[in-house]
Amino acid sequence: MSSQHGQYFIHANALIVGAKGLLLRGPSGSGKSSLTLALIAQARQTNNFACLVADDRVQIEAVNGRLIARPHEKIAGLIEARGLGLITLPHLEACVLHALIDLASPDQPQKRLPEESDKTAQLMGIQLPRLVVAAHDWTAVTLINHFIQ
Secondary structure, eight states: OEEETTEEEEEEEEEEETTEEEEEEOOTTSSHHHHHHHHHHHHHHTTOOEEEEESSEEEEEEETTEEEEEEOTTTTTEEEETTTEEEEOOBOSOEEOOEEEEEEOTTSOOOSSOOGGGSEEEETTEEEEEEEEETTSTTHHHHHHHHHO
């Protein structure tokens, strides 16, 4: 997390699916952008709302016990699509975060049943529900959709 003029930026993606703001975290190349695009596409195919907030750099601010995510102003509305490069998508200027999605590396074994302590995480002193998924697993979109219902 880096700070710039009181603003905190995190290497992550933020989006809204339905009415839920999600923060996708993971190392570079873990599939955050691909998963973001897949979640948006799946929601639209089922006539549900989904929209990009930020790709790659997300400004996080704690306000009244909630986390607000915003895009970095220089890359707002842009997302990297592997094989295409940067593409422009409709985006929102901010969202309240409701859940954290952490992308596991392919060599990290997935727990069949997560420990209670793994089901939540703190960010800037605020506790949020947390799900760990393997980004390149074809079930990730389904798991996330069940998690946020």
